[in-house]
Amino acid sequence: MVKLVCNEYGFECDYVVEGDEDTVVDSFTAHMNEAHGIxxxxxxxxxFVQRKRRP
Ligand SMILES: [Zn+2]
Incomplete structure (x- = not known):
């Protein structure tokens, strides 16, 4: 399980995605594109995910 929080990447945004790595990567990629145009x-x-997993 991994969790990415959008506002940790410099956005004023409350988007959070949590789940298995593949799902999180897909969802966060789509969110960046759709919500932030990046x-x-x-x-x-x-x-990003790998950095999060490091203890
Ligand atoms: Zn966002």
């Missing part, structure tokens, strides 16, 4: 690559979001 096209992050999947790899970039995977990096």
């Amino acid at each position: 096209e992050y690559s999947r790899e970039a979001i995977v990096q």
Whole structure:
């Protein structure tokens, strides 16, 4: 399980996504695109997730 919080990436936004890694990456990528008009690559979001998982 991993959790990404949009406002931790510099947005004034209360979007939070939590779940397995693949779901979170897909959902967060779509959210960035749809809500903020930013096209992050999947790899970039995977990096966010990996940073979160580090203890
Ligand atoms: Zn957002």
